[in-house]
Amino acid sequence: MFRRGVRAELEAAGAGVVRVLAEAADVDEAVRAVAEHAPDVVLLDVHLPGGGGAAVMSRSPGTSARFLALSVSDAADDVIGTIRGGARGYVTKTITGAELVAAIRRVAEGDAVFSPRLAGFVLDAFAGSIVPAAVDEDLDRLTEREREVMRLIARGYAYKEVAKELFISIKTVETHMSSVLRKLQLSSRHELARWASDRRLL
The missing domain is CATH 3.40.50.2300 (Response regulator)
Structure with a gap:
């Protein structure tokens, strides 16, 4: 689309x-x-x-x-x-x-x-004031689409807003989000936001 x-x-x-x-x-x-x-x-x-x-x-x-x-x-x-x-x-x-x-x-x-x-x-x-991140094994577990969803959710986007931004369904966003939390062993979007912030992914 x-x-x-x-x-x-x-x-x-x-x-x-x-x-x-x-x-x-x-x-x-x-x-x-x-x-x-x-x-x-x-x-x-x-x-x-x-x-x-x-x-x-x-x-x-x-x-x-x-x-x-x-x-x-x-x-x-x-x-x-x-x-x-x-x-x-x-x-x-x-x-x-x-x-x-x-x-x-x-x-x-x-x-x-x-x-x-x-x-x-x-x-x-x-x-020289930003050094590209070293290999992040946690981040590497995520697919490219999961990374896109993760960044938007971590920035505070609602599922509906993520769906609109990425041209996917809300159900697909929910599926990706569940997979992201499982792979990163996190329990909530608030923990995800802290995780992403600590890695300068926002």
């Missing part, structure tokens, strides 16, 4: 933005699409199934494409890891259609694009 909305927004922007518009549901499809279409800009889901956006970049050596990350996550580790992987920008899914089109145009022209908050993470990281 989200990809359809993005496609409609880009197509409405006209031929000055879109020559070939291909979609990919996972890393393997994305790598093939980059190789086949040689795009100027790849709009990249940070948590794309099959290894995430970083895997697409690492498996596309030699491409002239510029990568712009688009994610529900604005966690420092995600932003920093994606930029270290080669992305030229990082925007969140709260961005408007017009802002997204403008961001794609800027990246195509060679600019780097971040919201002010995310730009601060990048500057701090490369100045």
Whole structure:
């Protein structure tokens, strides 16, 4: 559903933005699409199934494409890891259609694009004041979708708000939340919020 909305927004922007518009549901499809279409800009889901956006970049050596990350996550580790992987920008899914089109145009022209908050993470990281997190065995137990649900719940989102943000049902949110609490051996969303805060995942 989200990809359809993005496609409609880009197509409405006209031929000055879109020559070939291909979609990919996972890393393997994305790598093939980059190789086949040689795009100027790849709009990249940070948590794309099959290894995430970083895997697409690492498996596309030699491409002239510029990568712009688009994610529900604005966690420092995600932003920093994606930029270290080669992305030229990082925007969140709260961005408007017009802002997204403008961001794609800027990246195509060679600019780097971040919201002010995310730009601060990048500057701090490369100045040495943020050290990317070491491997977290607890976090690694969670699937990419469970991590998205976990971050939103830990920030205080209601199940209904999480469902709307991620384009999934409330029942699916509840299922993911139960799995997150079980895997992390936590008993409530309040404990989850403290757990996520201690790991700077918010």
